Amino acid sequence: MERRPTIKDVAREAGVSKSTVSLVLQRSPLVKERTRVQVREAMARIGYVYNRSAANLRSSSTGLIGLIINDLRNPFFTEFAASLQMALSDQGYAVVLANINEDAEMQSKMIGTLIEHGVSGFVVSPAYGPRESPFDAIARAGLPAIQVFRKVDDREDQFPFLAPDYQSGSRLATQHLLDRGCRRIAFVGGLAGRAVTQERMSGYLELMSANGVEPVILTGAASHEFGVQGAHELLAHHPDVDGVLCFNDLVALGLLTASNALGRTVGTDLRVVGFDNIEGCEQSVPQLSSVSCGIPDFAEEISQRMLTWLIDGVSPETGIRTQVELVVRASS
Template identity: 55%
Template sequence: MRRPTIIDVATKAGVSKSTVSLVLQGSEQVKPATRQLVHTAMKEIGYVYNRSAANLRSSGTALIGLVINDLNNPFFTEFATSLQMALGSRGYAVVVANTNEDTEIQDQVIGAMLEHGVSALILSPAYGDVTNSIAAIERSGVPTIQVMRQISSDYAKFPFLAPDYLTGGRLATRVLLQAGARRIAFVGGLEGRPVTHERVSGYLEVMAEQDLPPLVLTGRSSRSFGQTTAASLFTDHPEYDAAVCFNDLVAFGMINACHKAQKTIGEEFQIIGCDDIKEAAECWPALSTICCGVDDFGRQVAETVLDWLENSVEPSEVKRTQVRLIERQTTKPIGSF
């Protein structure tokens, strides 16, 4: 059941959200009759004021913990930068930790952040045994949001925000088909991971619609995997003329393999990445990719956390943000074939 929010109190009392905030802060600017109206509304709908978070915020000492699975990946670095800037503009300090895909390190940094009194956690988790991390967060009662990846399906306790990867997979595959590709592989992403399943599912759905055979080549989402897999693909499946990549790093590796094999990228072989990190527009040839709007995503996560802390507005259990395709030089312009 959704917890009542400050907006619900304002609606029930027939006053503005700012008036409710003033009452909660004990301001003398509010008339006694109005104050009583707000308190009555709070009691009737069961609203509980998160005073500890408010005190942290007003004292200027509020810390937000950000735990990232892989800061070597530019996508996560760009996300962390956007998030930190957005939270910093509102007076919050951000403590950032990189787990390097290691759940033991994840346990350690989450424990340390909780001990140091973070008022919220934002977690892009490493996969594996997360029992200790989950238990520590639950004991602390600290508001925690999962982003990009999830380690718990209890979204009522741990809301989840991520780009709409399923739609991204569909978009990439459809554009390649419209550009004349007929043998399309999906490359990258560790098998069995939810985030891989989401991205692959969109690809598989469109391939099935067109009655075309899929080829899924899973593995580490790195340049080296993209390059070695592309080289094998060119040898073992020379009929394949395009790839949907798990992320931009895999796509960069495939671009390198195309250069080495002297394949004309965008003509003989088409490539679409995912994430639209800054390098995607600067590599050669420039990479067509699914844009996840990482800067805006970081700001949305910041606003969600702050609304939860400052106004007791609990996030939606699951929220997907919009993605879009950016066509550059690694795909044929539609209608040019």
């Protein structure tokens, strides 16, 4: 072999993943002895030599990943945090979790605190805030960081952004409502001007335009309370609306509950689709249709890309959108 062998070459030779090779090199107790021997023999065959000092420079070697979550009260983000923690734990890393409660000032404080505690890298589902980026401190510390779900820093070459394919999900949900015979479809929830709101609305706007239908848009907090408010506003000002796509499931569940109370039969008079497919969708009456973002698989994707960055020094490709699917239930 003309070039110097890499971890990828060892993994291929041993028939295991790169992460497994890395765990062997770090002497992790998570690796079975048989696998350890298999990897060591592959290293010897191809002449791989581990440069431990270089690896230490690439990561802080603490085995800690800082996870910043904008709002753990939302079950969508709770599921992601739990799934990511499990995925990283399987590879010998621990997660230090900070819930910032949509507070940009707290976000900056938590990032600073985690840097002081020596985390090896960050996964951040950020809060929106002032123009000064919360990633400036991470940049000064020279740590890898991935933005997920929302992008608040445009330096994607330095802080890659990955998210589910919101546009595709919006399109799937809207087409489903059209196919079910809805003639007047509204989009409810999500703060105006936010990129994530625009993405989750984009497929809806595309299909409304293609069908020559004027959109009905009620923007606001991504909350159960705003869903309740939205149900009242639709009945009062847009009584002809017979289909609704909501920014997220919290909004949808609030709208569903209030619409039932207002005498509208959800699933026939009014068809409702949410976004995120949280656990509560199956407990609502009627059960809520929703766009699933495949959070366990998304968390696994983020885990693997972060570990590749830490171990091999290869940063993730930015702008990746992962697959979504529409889960149809009685509400639509």
